[in-house]
Each structure stands twice: as C-alpha cells, then as structure tokens.
Amino acid sequence: MAMYKHTPLIFELESKSKAGQYIRPNDVPSPNFYEWFGKDYRSEAPAIPDVDEISVVRHYTNLSNKNYHVEIGTYPLGSCTMKYNPKVNEDLAGLPGFAATHPLQPDETVQGNLELLYNLEQQLNDVTGMDAFTFQPAAGAHGELTGLLLIKAYHEDRGDDKRTVMIIPDAAHGTNPATAAMVGYTVREVKSSPDGMVDLAELEKALGDDVAGLMLTNPNTLGIYEKNIEKITSMVHDAGGLCYYDGANINAVLMHARPGDMGFDCVHLNVHKSFSTPHGGGGPGAGPVGCKSHLEPYLPRPVVRKEEDKFVLDYDRPKTFGKVRSFIGSFSVLVKTYAYILRNGEKGLYEVAEGAVANSTYLRERLKGAYRVPFDTPTMHEFVMTDEWQEKESGVTTLDIAKRLIDFGFHPPTIYFPLVVSGAMMLEPTETETWRDLDQLADAFLKIAKEAKEDPQLLKDAPHDTPISRPDETRAAREPILAG
Ligand SMILES: Cc1ncc(COP(=O)(O)O)c(C=O)c1O
Numbered sequence: 001m002a003m004y005k006h007t008p009l010i011f012e013l014e015s016k017s018k019a020g021q022y023i024r025p026n027d028v029p030s031p032n033f034y035e036w037f038g039k040d041y042r043s044e045a046p047a048i049p050d051v052d053e054i055s056v057v058r059h060y061t062n063l064s065n066k067n068y069h070v071e072i073g074t075y076p077l078g079s080c081t082m083k084y085n086p087k088v089n090e091d092l093a094g095l096p097g098f099a100a101t102h103p104l105q106p107d108e109t110v111q112g113n114l115e116l117l118y119n120l121e122q123q124l125n126d127v128t129g130m131d132a133f134t135f136q137p138a139a140g141a142h143g144e145l146t147g148l149l150l151i152k153a154y155h156e157d158r159g160d161d162k163r164t165v166m167i168i169p170d171a172a173h174g175t176n177p178a179t180a181a182m183v184g185y186t187v188r189e190v191k192s193s194p195d196g197m198v199d200l201a202e203l204e205k206a207l208g209d210d211v212a213g214l215m216l217t218n219p220n221t222l223g224i225y226e227k228n229i230e231k232i233t234s235m236v237h238d239a240g241g242l243c244y245y246d247g248a249n250i251n252a253v254l255m256h257a258r259p260g261d262m263g264f265d266c267v268h269l270n271v272h273k274s275f276s277t278p279h280g281g282g283g284p285g286a287g288p289v290g291c292k293s294h295l296e297p298y299l300p301r302p303v304v305r306k307e308e309d310k311f312v313l314d315y316d317r318p319k320t321f322g323k324v325r326s327f328i329g330s331f332s333v334l335v336k337t338y339a340y341i342l343r344n345g346e347k348g349l350y351e352v353a354e355g356a357v358a359n360s361t362y363l364r365e366r367l368k369g370a371y372r373v374p375f376d377t378p379t380m381h382e383f384v385m386t387d388e389w390q391e392k393e394s395g396v397t398t399l400d401i402a403k404r405l406i407d408f409g410f411h412p413p414t415i416y417f418p419l420v421v422s423g424a425m426m427l428e429p430t431e432t433e434t435w436r437d438l439d440q441l442a443d444a445f446l447k448i449a450k451e452a453k454e455d456p457q458l459l460k461d462a463p464h465d466t467p468i469s470r471p472d473e474t475r476a477a478r479e480p481i482l483a484g
Contacts, residue, residue: 108310117334166213167203169220394453401425401448404451
C-alpha cells in the first residue's frame, strides 16, 4: 500500500531540480540587512532543506497517512479526550485580525483581541464557578503547575510555611503527582474505596496541619463522579488546605456541575480537549487556570481589564508568583475556545456533557457482558474494563486486545491506566462519535472477545496489517528511527 512505502527524511529530498517551484527568485535588489542589524544579522543561510513544492506536499501527506487520527476513525483514548473539533474554528483562529497580530502591539491596535480575552474570562468563570482566570498555561499539566504555585504563594503569603504535603487519590492522572513533586511538595496518596471513589476514612487519616492541599479530578479517571465531593473539599478546608480541581474531565459535567460549587479553590481546563482544538502531538494547547478571589492576587500578569469602553493589559498585580509563559499564552487556541463556547451556548455545552455520558454508557452496556467492568458504580464520560476474564481463560492480555483492535481499524483505548485497576482498558468515546461508529467499535471488541476464546494466538500475534507489529515500546520511544 502506498501509505507504507519508505518515507525518507525531508533532508534527503533536497534536489537541484526546480520542478514544482513557482516562486521565482526575487529580482528586486535586497536591502543591506547587515548595515541595519550589524552583528545580529546572520552571515550564513539557515540549514533548512531546499525542496521543491510537490516533494514537500507529498512528504507531509505521506507522513500524515501513516498516522491514525480522529478524522480516520474512532479514537477511544480514555482521559485524553480525542474528540472531533469543528473545522470552522480553525478558520476563525486564522482570520488575519487574530493570526497576524503581534503580542507587542500597543493595546489600542488589538482591542478586538483583548475584548475576546476579557469575554472568555467571564465565560470560563461562569462555566467553572471561579472568579478570575489566567490564560498563560500551555497545557493541562502546565495548568496544574500554575495552580499549585498559586496554592503555595497563598500559604507563604500567610506565613504558613509548614504545609509541605499534597494529597492525591490513587486513581489520579500521573501528571498530578509529577506536578506536586515539581513544586516541591511531598505526595500523600489516598486509597479509593471499593466503589471507586475517594475513601473518606483514608482522607481523614491523611489530613493534618502539614497539608497544603488536595488535587482531584471529578469525575475521576475511572469515570466515576465523587458523590461526597462537597464533604471532601470541606474536610480539606477544615484542615487548612486548599483544593485543586483537575479539569481535564470537565466535559462530563459541563453546565451540570461547577468545580467552584463543589468547593474547589482553583481549577485548570484542558481547553484543547473540552472546548475545541485537536489534542495531541505536543500542542499547541492551552490550560487556563481559574481561581476564587482569595487566590487571585497571586495569578500571573498581565490581566485584561475594561476601562470605560477600552480594554487594557494591566500589569498591576504586586503579589503575583510570576509568569509561566510569555505574553498571555496560546492565543489562537483561546480564539477556538471562545468560538466553541459561543457556538454551543449554555444549552449546547449542557448537551456536550450529556452526549459524552450517553455515548460512554452505551459502549459500557454493550461490552460489559464480554469484558469485566470492575465497578458497579455508574460511570460518566469514560469507563474502565479489564482483561481479567480473557487472561484467566486463555492468557490473552489487555495489550493483545489493544493490538488486535488496530486490525479492525481503530485506535486502542488507554491501557494499563488507571493503575488502581489491573489490566485496565479505559474507554472514552466522546460526544462527537455517531451511534454507527460506536456500534462498529463495540462489534470489534465483541469479536475480539470471541477470538480470545477460539484462537488466542491470533491476538498474541496482532496487529497483522501494520508495517511494524510489536516494537519494543520503551526502545521505540527512547531511540526512535524516524525514517524508513
Ligand atoms: C485527568 C488528566 N489530568 C491532566 C492531564 C494533563 O493534560 P495535558 O495533556 O494537556 O498536559 C490529562 C491529560 O490527558 C488528564 O487526562
């Protein structure tokens, strides 16, 4: 198949051929840049390959064909929310008034952009129940860092320097403990109860006057809504800690429940998952962080303020803990966020959550007879099932099932996460999947469960139709061979 033929590096495509080159050499004399910029002007051309247009187009099209993406088919990667996002938002973000402005332009020349940020802040406050936002963080994990730095600044400002511990449930996303450690906190893990929620007795034991706060995502990574959420946040507050809401799963509760009302003090949103902008491939993303008014003085600056009928960037925030990124953050991603929120409106966002939960629940109901679902508790936008029955019966594991799914044309779900469930397969179909796509995915999983009984070796050798079948995944990540 053409898509699997050898793809060289773009550097290997350099040729002296002028085929397909339509941009003619400049016949207007160049200014003497050296005179203008002196020693700052580079003396040698940059080492970028000189490749004709058709080769560049084919090169990147071939590369993209080797990739599986949400525009090819269902991508049920739990926790990572690979949903289809409207193309019109890309067009809007590309409008010259947004894309061709520079962050150093005077405020009066970018009034529209500032107004957009001002309005977006109000909207995100409404969605989350917070009082203020910073747009600087570039992704969810970066938002976590920002949120914990806020919490740290708050305690330090009050002279409360004994708080060195961050409480994190054992079902948490891996970025939570990693972020807490980066900020210098010691992580204290809290075990889940048999119904997949935070165990209140365990939480009680973990609390003390050394606790700076708690990080929690709700619904959690098992897709389960913490029914005791208000109790949890008030227990942490009573111990003098603050509560951080990891908003990566907010798509499950949009306009139904707000972290601010649950008792959280600050929150990040993965707007590149929940509010348009394709997620993955390293960005660009955005992870705005919102907080209640008691944390607002510590937020990064500048802040967009409205002065009469003008919008200005205000740097007056003397207690800020500093910046986490240059200027105001990933502006084009924020344009898409704004467009997505305006287009959906309150009712549309409400339906996004309903659709996410309905699709996930439908898939769970179709699969629960063939794969073990470890918790009876109802789940929301995602759910977890395991390989326990297949393993016992024929030695087929989660990895084999995931690999076999590739032969059916689907991206595998998240596997072996969350760590609290052995052999976990975590599925999040998202609200943008049609019932036809969900049925095809469910049919593939059911067929694989049957194959596991009848011909386990078929699964052990999968995938059968890809250029590489089972790479050493650690080496493939650490020593990638990028051409071939
Ligand atoms: C629950 C949860 N928290 C945090 C993150 C980190 O977000 P990001 O990938 O944008 O850094 C993710 C990402 O998948 C997540 O699912």
